Amino acid sequence: MKYKKVEKIDEKLSALGYGCWGISGPSFWDGTTDEDSIKTIQRAIAGGINFFDVAPVYGLGHAEEVLGKAIKGLRDKIFIATKCGLLWDDQGRTRNCLKPESIRKEIEDSLRRLGTDHVDLYQLHWPDPEVEIEETMETMVELKKEGKIRYIGLSNFSIPEAKRAMKVGEVCSMQGLYNMLERNPKSYHNIPLDYRVEDEVLPFVLENGMAFLPYSPLFQGLLAGAISDKKKFSEHDVRAANPKLNSPEFKKYYEVVVKLNRLAHEIGKPLSHIAINWLIRNEAVTSVIAGAQKVEQIEQNLGAVEWDMDDGLYERIEEIVSSSNLEL
Numbered sequence: 366m367k368y369k370k371v372e373k374i375d376e377k378l379s380a381l382g383y384g385c386w387g388i389s390g391p392s393f394w395d396g397t398t399d400e401d402s403i404k405t406i407q408r409a410i411a412g413g414i415n416f417f418d419v420a421p422v423y424g425l426g427h428a429e430e431v432l433g434k435a436i437k438g439l440r441d442k443i444f445i446a447t448k449c450g451l452l453w454d455d456q457g458r459t460r461n462c463l464k465p466e467s468i469r470k471e472i473e474d475s476l477r478r479l480g481t482d483h484v485d486l487y488q489l490h491w492p493d494p495e496v497e498i499e500e501t502m503e504t505m506v507e508l509k510k511e512g513k514i515r516y517i518g519l520s521n522f523s524i525p526e527a528k529r530a531m532k533v534g535e536v537c538s539m540q541g542l543y544n545m546l547e548r549n550p551k552s553y554h555n556i557p558l559d560y561r562v563e564d565e566v567l568p569f570v571l572e573n574g575m576a577f578l579p580y581s582p583l584f585q586g587l588l589a590g591a592i593s594d595k596k597k598f599s600e601h602d603v604r605a606a607n608p609k610l611n612s613p614e615f616k617k618y619y620e621v622v623v624k625l626n627r628l629a630h631e632i633g634k635p636l637s638h639i640a641i642n643w644l645i646r647n648e649a650v651t652s653v654i655a656g657a658q659k660v661e662q663i664e665q666n667l668g669a670v671e672w673d674m675d676d677g678l679y680e681r682i683e684e685i686v687s688s689s690n691l692e693l
Contacts, residue, residue: 366413367670369651372574373537374516376444376485378652380645381670382416383409383663384580386603387656388431389424395602397658399431406435408660410442412667416652418540418578420448420490421475422459429478437480446486446538446578447475448520450493463493465504472513486538488518489530492559498526502533509534518576523559524569536575538651541566543579544588545625545643545686546618548693553581554607563693567649576651579644583655585610587622588640589665590629621689628681634672641669643682 368377387394388402406417417436419428429447436443449471450463475484487508489501508514518538519527530536541562542553549561560566562579570577583589585604598605608614622636629636644653657663686693 366667367645368415369576371537371570371576371651373535374486374576376415378416378444378576379414380650380652381414381641381666382418382578382652382654383414384654384656385417385419385428385432386423387658388428389603390427390431393424393427393603394658395598399434401659402431403435405657405660405663406432407439409657409663409667410436410439412663414663414667415443416446416578416654417443418446418580418652418654419479420451421471421478422448422451422453422490425453425457426474426478429475433478433480440481444485445479445481446488446518447479447484448488448490449475450490461491461493461495463489463496463498463501465500468501468504468508472508476513483512484514486516486518487514488520488538488540489522491521491556492523492526498529499533502530506534518578520578520580521553521558521560524565526559527569531573538576538578539566539570540578540580540654542581543577543644543650544582544584545640545682546584546588546621546691546693547581551692567647571649577649578652578654579650580654582644582653583637583640584618587618588625589637590622590626590635592619617690621686621691624685624689625682628678628685632678635665635668637665638669638672639674639678639682641666642672642674643679645670646674646679 367380370377449468451459452462453459505517516537520540543562548563586592644650655666
């Protein structure tokens, strides 16, 4: 395993992380079982992965519970990053909320589900337009002083919002949507994004000694070669709500993936390895948040860290992607 170190976090983090959205259970992702998820998490730890990214809203608390079960006796081997700021009702409908009292309830619930007395990285999941970021950050700083969290991070926040937050307390990481085909995306699941990763966020984290944690590195399976042009997601699968995978827009992404797959076959590497390696190669990227639901999937991901992409391969990828019709 490769590890990366940034100024604002004491620990070295595995260049390949583990994203827990996919362990939300079969009601949220097709083809998942808790037994498989637990085995996969434990295989990830054995393979040297120490960074685990989860959130209460993943499976409406279920993913945190599964992670908690999987890491019993292994807590000191991993760095847990969870989040706050998305609440849900009895029908599973979510809303943004970063009010101080809500955050305090969320951290207690997360600690209980995870079976731990502290979270290593506590991230604000999405901005809440109803609450000033300064008020939210004051609560985060208090939780840090109380020992319930160790570091503060932002997910899906713009640079101006990050600068406001940093005036109140230390922000150690930023998380955002980033992969070979989504470099400065303007939306995610129809949610507008007020940041541009490649143009804005990556230079910012390098300048400030912060970690950058890219989510959806495999484009929810598209860059793993797991989605064909005939693929249909069930109504329970969260990917059914991603218009980039389910609308006429999908065709332009799929056409690029076909070309990248040809390149992958030519060099004898899985496309998923190329997608993960492309991210790890970037000095601004700290830990790639890659999901895995089965042991064979995590072993596939681990293989991506065993080799280094050379300049020639990188340039061929850039030529394929830049010559496409994608808005990068």
